[in-house]
Amino acid sequence: MDASTDPASAIIKSLRDVRDRDPSLHRMVPDTELRTLALIGSSRAGKSTIAKVLSDSLYRPPGPQLYSATRQPQNQWIGGLQIVDMPGFYDKQKHLSSLLTNEAIFEQLQNVMSTVSIDLYAFVFSLxxxxxxxxxxxMLAVKEKLPHLSERMMLVVTHCEELYQDQKNDLIKDFCNHPDVVHHDLRNFFKQGTFFIGCIRYESLKQQNRRAITFEHTNVLQMRDLLLDKCLKTVHNTNNNNNNNQQTSTANNDVTLPLYQQGGTHHDNTDEKTMKNSSFGESDCWFYCCHCLRTIFSCGKTCLCCFALCLISCYYVVKMLSTASAASVADEKIAD
Ligand SMILES: Nc1nc2c(ncn2[C@@H]2O[C@H](COP(=O)(O)OP(=O)(O)O)[C@@H](O)[C@H]2O)c(=O)[nH]1
Ligand SMILES: [Mg+2]
Known part of the structure; x- marks a missing residue:
C-alpha cells in the first residue's frame, strides 16, 4: 500500500523517530562482526519474517497467505551478519507439481553448508x-541427518510479540515436557538455547491500534536485541580462517544477490564435509583426532591426542623392527 495513503504509516513513522533517536534500541551489526546464521524449520514457521525483523524491527508483515514463499536459500546481510533463510520443510504450494520435498530442502541445506561457514543454526517454529x-x-529429521549441528543449534519461537516473560518461561517448560521431545531427547539437541521473536501484527496495523503496535514493537525490540546478541557471541570455532577471508569482502554486501553469488563468502568448508559423514560429536576427543588425521597432511596442525598416538605408534614400529632384525641376526648365527 502507498505509504501516504496507508493509515498505519503515521504510527510506524512516529515509532521509527523515537527508535532512531536512541541507537541502542535498534542494535546494528558492525561490518567487521562477521557471523552467519541459518534459519531452518517447517514452512510458514516465520523464518523469512525473522530475517526481515532482524533487519528492521518495524517490519510490516503482509496480509495472511496460504502458501510458502521461499523457494531457495535467500541471503541477507545486516552489517557483518549474513542470514541464510532456507525454504521450509513440508512445503505448501498451490500446485502439487511445484512442491519442494523435504529431501530437496535437505539437499539445498547441504549445498549451503558446503559453501558457507555457518556459526549458528536457528530451528524456527511458530507459537x-x-x-x-x-x-x-x-526436528527429528535434522537431528538424525545432521547430529553434529547440535552444538550450534538453537530453537527460535515466532509470533511472540504479545508474550510476557513468564509466558515465555512456561512455553519452554511445555516444550521440554512434550512427550516426543522427552522421548527423543530433543531438548539436548538445541545446545544454544531457546529464543523468542515476533513482529508487529498485521491485525494491529490494519486496525491502526497504536497501543497494540507500540506494545508489540517494544517486545520485538527486546527479543531482536537478545537474538542478535546471541548471533554475535557465537562463532563456530573452525571459522577463524574463513572470517579472515570474509574481512576483505564485506564491501560487497548486495542483499539482492542470490546466495551463491555473494562475493567472498565461498569458504573452503571441508569441515562441514567431513562432519557430514561423521558420527562423532564435535566435543568428542576422537572427533578431533579424526579431524587431525585429515589436517595433519594439509596444514601440519594436530592435537595432543594425535601427537601421543603418533609417538606410541612410532615406539611400537621401532620395537617391531628391532625385534625383527635381532631375530634375523640370530637366524644368521644359527645358519653359520
Ligand atoms: N504476528 C506475526 N506474524 C508472523 C511472525 N512470523 C511470521 N509471521 C507471519 O506468518 C506467515 C509466514 O511467515 P514466513 O516468514 O513467510 O514463514 P516461512 O515460511 O517460515 O519463511 C506470514 O504471513 C508472516 O507475516 C511473527 O513472529 N509474528
Ligand atoms: Mg520463507
Whole structure:
C-alpha cells in the first residue's frame, strides 16, 4: 500500500523517530562482526519474517497467505551478519507439481553448508500453530541427518510479540515436557538455547491500534536485541580462517544477490564435509583426532591426542623392527 495513503504509516513513522533517536534500541551489526546464521524449520514457521525483523524491527508483515514463499536459500546481510533463510520443510504450494520435498530442502541445506561457514543454526517454529507434528518430524529429521549441528543449534519461537516473560518461561517448560521431545531427547539437541521473536501484527496495523503496535514493537525490540546478541557471541570455532577471508569482502554486501553469488563468502568448508559423514560429536576427543588425521597432511596442525598416538605408534614400529632384525641376526648365527 502507498505509504501516504496507508493509515498505519503515521504510527510506524512516529515509532521509527523515537527508535532512531536512541541507537541502542535498534542494535546494528558492525561490518567487521562477521557471523552467519541459518534459519531452518517447517514452512510458514516465520523464518523469512525473522530475517526481515532482524533487519528492521518495524517490519510490516503482509496480509495472511496460504502458501510458502521461499523457494531457495535467500541471503541477507545486516552489517557483518549474513542470514541464510532456507525454504521450509513440508512445503505448501498451490500446485502439487511445484512442491519442494523435504529431501530437496535437505539437499539445498547441504549445498549451503558446503559453501558457507555457518556459526549458528536457528530451528524456527511458530507459537500460533503450537508445536505440531510437522515441527517435531522436521526436528527429528535434522537431528538424525545432521547430529553434529547440535552444538550450534538453537530453537527460535515466532509470533511472540504479545508474550510476557513468564509466558515465555512456561512455553519452554511445555516444550521440554512434550512427550516426543522427552522421548527423543530433543531438548539436548538445541545446545544454544531457546529464543523468542515476533513482529508487529498485521491485525494491529490494519486496525491502526497504536497501543497494540507500540506494545508489540517494544517486545520485538527486546527479543531482536537478545537474538542478535546471541548471533554475535557465537562463532563456530573452525571459522577463524574463513572470517579472515570474509574481512576483505564485506564491501560487497548486495542483499539482492542470490546466495551463491555473494562475493567472498565461498569458504573452503571441508569441515562441514567431513562432519557430514561423521558420527562423532564435535566435543568428542576422537572427533578431533579424526579431524587431525585429515589436517595433519594439509596444514601440519594436530592435537595432543594425535601427537601421543603418533609417538606410541612410532615406539611400537621401532620395537617391531628391532625385534625383527635381532631375530634375523640370530637366524644368521644359527645358519653359520
Ligand atoms: N504476528 C506475526 N506474524 C508472523 C511472525 N512470523 C511470521 N509471521 C507471519 O506468518 C506467515 C509466514 O511467515 P514466513 O516468514 O513467510 O514463514 P516461512 O515460511 O517460515 O519463511 C506470514 O504471513 C508472516 O507475516 C511473527 O513472529 N509474528
Ligand atoms: Mg520463507
Amino acid at each position: 500460533i500453530s503450537g508445536i505440531n507434528d510437522e515441527d517435531i518430524q522436521s
